[in-house]
Amino acid sequence: MQRTLKFVKHLPGFGVECTVLTVDPEQGAYPVLDESLAAEIPAGVRVIRTSTSEPFGSYKKLTGRQQIPYGGFANESKTSLQQQFFKFVRGNLFIPDPRRGWNAHVLRAVANLIDQEGEIFDAVLTSSPPHSTQLIGLALKQRYGLRWLADMRDPWTDIYYTKELNKTQLARWLDARYERQVLEQADEVLVTSPDTKRLFLGKSPALAAGKFHVIPNGYDDSDFREPSAPPPHALLITHTGTISETYHIEQFLRACAECARRHPEVPLRLRFVGHVSAGVQQQLAAAGLTDRTELIPFVPHDESVRYLLRATVLLMAIPDVDHNFGILPGKVFEYLAANKPIICIGPVGSDADNLLQECGAGHSYAYDAYDTMLEYLEELTRQWQQNANLDLPALNHTMYSRRALTQQLVKLIVK
Template sequence: MQRCLKWVKHLPALGVEPTVITVDPAQAAYPVLDYSLEADVPPGVRVLRTGTREPFGAYQKLTNRPIPHGGFANEGRPSVAQRVARFVRGNVFLPDPRRGWNSFVLKQVAALVAAGEQFDAVLTSSPPHSTQLIGLALKKRYGWRWLADLRDPWTDIYYTQTLMRTAVARWLDQRYERQVLEAADVVITTSPDTGRLLQGKGTGLHSDKFAVLPNGYDEADFQHPSLPPADTLLLTYVGTITGQYHVGPFLAEVAACAVRHPQVPLRLRFVGRVAKEVAQQLADAGLLERTELVEFVPHDEAVGYMLRSTALLLGIPDVPHNRGILPGKVFEYLAANKPVICIGPTGSDAAHILDETSAGQNFDYEDRDAMRAYLDQLVASWQQNPNQDLPAFSSARYSRRGLTERLVELIRR
C-alpha cells in the first residue's frame, strides 16, 4: 500500500504525471483500512476508482469470520469451513480472489484511450498477483512499456502450501507467472534474492530485465522527536506477527533476561495483529504481564510507537525462500534511529541491510546463545544511558523520494 502511495506522492515533482486506477472502497473488502494515508496523495493527481467483484462477502458468511489478512495471519488453526474456503481460493480463484477487479480496470483504461488519452507506460504492483494480468492485457492491447512490480514472490509465496492446490491449479498459476515475467519490459522486486528467484522462472529472462527497488522511508513521516522511555527498557514490534515468525526462542531469552536482571524494567510492546500462536508463546514464557498489546493503528501512530521505544523488533517468517523477504518496516525502523533486533535466517537481505547500516543485529531463530549475549549487553548499556538511539539515519538510497527517482529512470529507460 505505502509503496505505491509514496511513488505517487513524489512522481509529479519528478516530471511524471501518474493516473491511479484503484478500487472503490465502498465495493472493496479488506481486513483493515487507514484513511489517514490519503493525505499523501498530491493535489491534482487523478485517482479513478472502479467497481469490483470479490468473493469475500461469501467467505464471511461461510466461515462467520473476518476477512483474512495476507497469508491468513489473523486465523489460527483453520476450521472445516475455513479449510474448504482455502481450497476454493487456491483452486478456483486463480491467481487469487481479487481477479474480479481486472475487467473493471480494463474497461476504465479503454474509456480513457477512447477519449484520446495517451500514456507512455503502465505500472502494475502486486500482490494480489492477479493485478499483473492487467498489465499483461494492456501490453498486448496497446504495446505500452510495462513495469511489473512484484513486492513478494508469486508461486513461491510462503502461504502457498496452505491453499491445498491441485496439480492443475499449480500448473496454471505457474503459467500465469511465467507469462507475466516474459512479457514485462521491466520486473521490479523489493530484494535481490526475490529477483534471483523470479529470474529462474522462464526462458530468456536476462538479469538486465530485473531491477531491485526496496521499500523505503519517507522523511516527512519522521519529523517528530524520538522519545525513548527513561524508566523502561522497551522493545517494540510493529506490524503483523504469526506463528511462522518463530520468535518463541527469543521470547524465552527475554524472559530469562528479566530474571537475571530484576532491577531493570524490561517490557515488550506489539503494535498490530498478534496471532494466537504468538500470544500463547508470550504466555508460556511468562511475559504477558510485561507485554503491551496494541491493536491496528493508523500509520502515523505506528511511527509514534517506534519513536517511543528503546529498541525495535523485526521478524522474518521461517518459511521457504525467506532470505528475500524484506519487510517495508525495515527502512522505517532505520529512520527511527533505534537498535534493531531481527529474528530471521542468516544471510538474508534484511540481515545484509542491518550490517550495512550498523543499525542492529540479526539472530537465527534458534541461536539462543547470541540472543542472550546481546540482551545482556543491551541491558548493561541501557543502565548507563536509557537513550540507546543511534546516529541520525539519512540515506537517499532508501528514502522514498530517492527510490522514486530510480523508478523514473526505469520508466524513461
Template sequence: MQRCLKWVKHLPALGVQPTVITVDPAQAAYPVLDASLEADVPPGVRVLRTGTLEPFGTYQKLTSRPIPHGGFANEGRVSVAQRVARFVRGNLFLPDPRRGWNSFALRQVAALVAAGEQFDAVLTSSPPHSTQLIGLALKRRYGWRWLADLRDPWTDIYYTQTLMRTAVARWLDARYERQVLQAADVVITTSADTGRLLQSKVPGLPAGKFAVLPNGYDESDFQQIEAAPADKLLLTYVGTITGQYHVEPFFEEMAACAARHPQVPLRLRFVGRVAKEVEQQLAAAGLTARTELVEFVPHDEAVVYMQRCTVLLLGIPDVAHNRGILPGKVFEYLAAGRPVICIGPAGSDAAQVLEECQAGRSFEYEDRAAMRMYLEELVTAWQQNPTIPVPAAGRRRYSRRSLTEQLVELIRQ
C-alpha cells in the same frame, strides 16, 4: 499499498504525472483500512475508482470470520468451513480472488484511451498477483512500456501451501507467472533474492530486465521527533506477527534476561495483529505480565510507537525462500533511529540492510547464545543511557524520494 502511495506522492515533482486506477472502497473488502494515508496523495493527481467483483463477502457469511489478512495471519485454529474456503480460493480463483477487479480496471483504461488520452508506461504492483494480468493485457493491447512490480514471490509465496492446490491449479498459476515475467519490460522486486528467484522461473531471461527497488521510509513521516522512554527498556514490534515467525526462542531468552536483571524494567509491546499462537508463546515464556498488546493503529500513530521505544523487534517468517523477505517496515525502523533486533534466516536481505546501516543485529531463529549476549549488551547500554544511539547516515539512500528517482529512471529508459 504504501509503496505505491509514496511513489505517487513523489512522481509529479520528478516530472512524471501518474493516473491511478484502483477500487472503489465502498465495493472492496479488506481486513483493515487507514484513511489517514489519503493525505499523501498530491493535489492534481487523478485517482479513478472502479467497481469490482470479489468473493470475500461470501467468505464472511460462510465462515462467520473476518476477511483474512495476508497469509491468513488473523486465522488461528482453522475450521472446516475455512479449509473449504481455502481450497476454493486456491483452485477456483487464480491467481487469487482479487481477479474479479481486472475487467473493471481494463474497461476504465479503455475509456481513457477512447477519450484520446495517451500514456507512456503502465506500472502494476502486486500482490495480489492477479493485478499483473492487467499489465499483461495492456501490454498486448496497446504495446505500452510495462513495469511489473512484484513485492513478494508469486508461486513461491509462503502461504501457497495452505491453499491445498491441485496439480492443475499449480500449473496454471505458474503459467500466469511465466507469461508476466516474459512480457514485462521491467520486473521490479523489493530484494535481490526475490529477483533471483523470479529470474529462475524462465530460463534465458536477461538479467537487465530485473531491477531491485526496496521499500523505504518517507522523511516527512518522521519530522516529529519522539523520545525513547526513560523508565523502561522497551522492545516494540509493529505489524502482523504469527506463529510462522519462530520467535519463541527469543521470548525465552528475554524472560531469562529479565530474571537475571530484576532491577531492569524489561518490557515488550506489540502494535498490530498478534496471532493467538504468539500470545501463547508469550505466556509459556512467562512474559504476559511484561507485554502490552496494542490493536491496529493508523500509520502516523504506528510511526510514533516506533520512536517511543528503546529497541525495535523485527521478525522474518520461518518459511521457504525467506531470505528475500524484506518488509517495508525495515526502512521505517531505520528512520525511527532505534536499534533493531531481527529474528530470521542467516544472510537475509533484511540482515544485510541492518548491517550496512549499522542499525542493529540479526539472529538466526535458534541462536540462543548470540541472543543472550546481545540482550546483556542492551541492558548494560540502557543502564548507561536510556536512548541507545544509531548512526543516521547509512539510511538516507532508502528515503522514498531517492527510491522514486530510481523508479523514474526505469520508466524513462
C-alpha cells in the same frame, strides 16, 4: 499499499503525471484500512475508483467472520475443516487469486480513457500482490502496446503460503503459466530484494537479468519529523505489524524472560503494535511475560511511526517459511529511519540481515539462537543502565528514502 502510494506522492516532483486506478473502498474488502494515508495523495493526481467483483462478502457470510483473511491467512491461527475447504477453493478456483474479479472493471476504465477520451499514456505500472493485477498490465501491453513495468513486491508461485492452498496439478500449472507470461512480456520487472530477483530469473530461460531491477521499499522523511523519545524509565522493545507463530520468536521471548530474571533492576518491557496471533499471545504467557507486555491493536500509519520513535529497541521477525532469505519487510526501512538498535529474528545472511549490517543498525539471530540473543539483551541492559537513550548515531540509510527510490523508478519509466 504504502509502496505505490509513496511512488505516486513523489513522481510529480520528477515531472511524471500520474493517473491511479484503484478500487472503490465501498465495494472492496480488506483485512484493515488506514484512511489517514489518503491525505498523502497529491492534489494534482487523478484517482479513478472502479467497481469490483470479489468473493469476500460471500466468505464472511458463510463463515460468520467479520474480517476477511490476509493473503497468507496470518490472521487465522487455527485451521478447521471449514477453513481447509475455503483454502482449497481459493487455491483452485481463483487463479492467481480472488482479486481477479477487479480486472475487467479496470480494463473497461482504461478503454474509456484511451478509446473514448483520447488519453495518451507513456507507461503503465502494475503492483502486486495480488498478482492478478499483473494480468491487467499484460492485457494493456497486448492491446495498446504500452510500456509496462511490473512491480512484484513478493514472490508469486513461491509465496510462502502457497502450500496451504492445496492446489491441484492443473491449478499449479496455470498459475505458473500466468507468472511466466508476466515475467517474459513485461518491459521491466521491479522487485524488492536481491533474492526475489534471483527467484524470478529462474522461471524461464527467456528472461534476461537486465530487465529486473531491485527497488526496495523505503521510508518517507516527512513521516519522521517528530523527535525520538525513548522512555526514561523502561527498556522498551517494540514490534509493529502482524506477527504469528510462523515467525518463531519463542526463544527470543525466553531470552527476554531470563534477562529480566537476571536483571530485576532493569524494567524490561515489550510492546506489540498490530495484530498478534493467539498463538504468540500464548507464547508470551508461557514465558511469563504477560505482565511485561503491552498489546496495541492496529493503528494508523502515522501513529505506528510514533510508537517506533518512543521505543528503546525495535524488534523485527522474518517468518520461518520457504524462500525467506528474500523477505525484506517494508517496515525495516522505517525501523532504520527511527535510528534505534534493531533485533531481527530470522535467517542469518538473508537480505534483511545484510541490510541491517550494511546500515550499522543490528543483525539477525537464528530462530534457535537463545544464548546469543540473551547475551545481546544483557549487553543492552548494561548500556541502558548507563544511558536510557540507546539511539544510534545517524545511520547510512538515505539511499532508501522514498524520494530517492522514486527517482530510480523515473529512470525506468523514461528508459
